Amino acid sequence: MERSTVTSGFATPAGRTAADAASAIEALSETDLARLKALAQLWSRGLPGGFGWADVLHEAIVRVLDGSRIWPFGVPILAFLSGVMRSICDDYWRRVRHEQGLLVSRDDQSQGGSSTDPVDEVSDPERVAVAVAGLAEIFRLFAGDPVALKIIDGMANGLVAKDICSAYDISALDYDTARRRMRRTLLRLQRNWSEL
Amino acid sequence: MTRWHPRLELARLLAALSEDIIAADDEEVRQTHGRAFVSTAREVKLLIKAARADQRSGVTAVLDETGAGPRLAGVPRRPLHHQRH
Numbered sequence: 001m002e003r004s005t006v007t008s009g010f011a012t013p014a015g016r017t018a019a020d021a022a023s024a025i026e027a028l029s030e031t032d033l034a035r036l037k038a039l040a041q042l043w044s045r046g047l048p049g050g051f052g053w054a055d056v057l058h059e060a061i062v063r064v065l066d067g068s069r070i071w072p073f074g075v076p077i078l079a080f081l082s083g084v085m086r087s088i089c090d091d092y093w094r095r096v097r098h099e100q101g102l103l104v105s106r107d108d109q110s111q112g113g114s115s116t117d118p119v120d121e122v123s124d125p126e127r128v129a130v131a132v133a134g135l136a137e138i139f140r141l142f143a144g145d146p147v148a149l150k151i152i153d154g155m156a157n158g159l160v161a162k163d164i165c166s167a168y169d170i171s172a173l174d175y176d177t178a179r180r181r182m183r184r185t186l187l188r189l190q191r192n193w194s195e196l
Numbered sequence: 197m198t199r200w201h202p203r204l205e206l207a208r209l210l211a212a213l214s215e216d217i218i219a220a221d222d223e224e225v226r227q228t229h230g231r232a233f234v235s236t237a238r239e240v241k242l243l244i245k246a247a248r249a250d251q252r253s254g255v256t257a258v259l260d261e262t263g264a265g266p267r268l269a270g271v272p273r274r275p276l277h278h279q280r281h
Binding site: 022028029030033034035057066076078079082131132134138152155156180182183184186 | 217220234236243246247248
């Protein structure tokens with residue numbers, strides 16, 4: 001598919017130019033680069049077909065540089081790249097399902113899915129199974145940390161920090177400490193998530 | 197009885213965890229990587245450089261925009277710079 005390059009030299013009302021994005025990527029600090037790898041590993045975990053974090057990050061950079069993904073104003077570059085990688089992984093899952101002959105009747109919002117339509121989940125048990133496996137991976141990652149598991153459960157249920165503390169009887173200090181451990185675990189994760 | 201929506205839960209969780217990674221402070225990032233920090237940064241830098249070169253030379257990525265189209269002819273299965281850790 002031919003890629004649009006119309007944004008390479010001109011800002012659009014929706015976002016910055018590809019050249020702006022290229023400059024921002026070029027200027028990423030070493031710590032941002034490490035964060036970028038951790039983000040790529042997070043989004044690519046469990047992808048089938050040997051498509052790994054480096055593939056996802058490579059693809060994201062190409063799409064941003066060629067202008068097919070526009071960097072919106074007001075969005076930090078890392079958050080933008082994270083969103084592009086998420087989208088790429090969603091595309092990949094969709095493609096895999098397509099190749100497996102599964103009918104996808106409407107746009108899938110995410111491999112993890114943000115659909116709340118129960119009918120959708122009933123009609124595609126494979127997608128549900130993939131999500132269950134994804135959840136299991138994340139729970140396994142924090143298996144030795146009871147407080148982190150409570151937080152994970154709360155986040156999965158869409159709770160904010162205050163509500164998590166309240167619902168799971170966690171002090172603010174314990175919450176902050178556990179979140180720090182969780183961040184370190186995510187940043188430290190160098191291996192393939194599927195090996196967890 | 198409340199239905200369980202694993203896809204929704206996973207989406208929320210991944211979004212929250214990705215925000216955690218972005219929010220980690222610099223010292224935290226350095227400490228968690230330890231001696232591997234410099235090599236990690238270099239590895240990603242090289243990957244970006246390769247992606248930039250591929251984009252300039254017109255090498256397309258492994259997925260098309262629809263996510264459902266075929267892999268383009270001549271495109272390697274995986275970028276040559278690919279490294280797994």
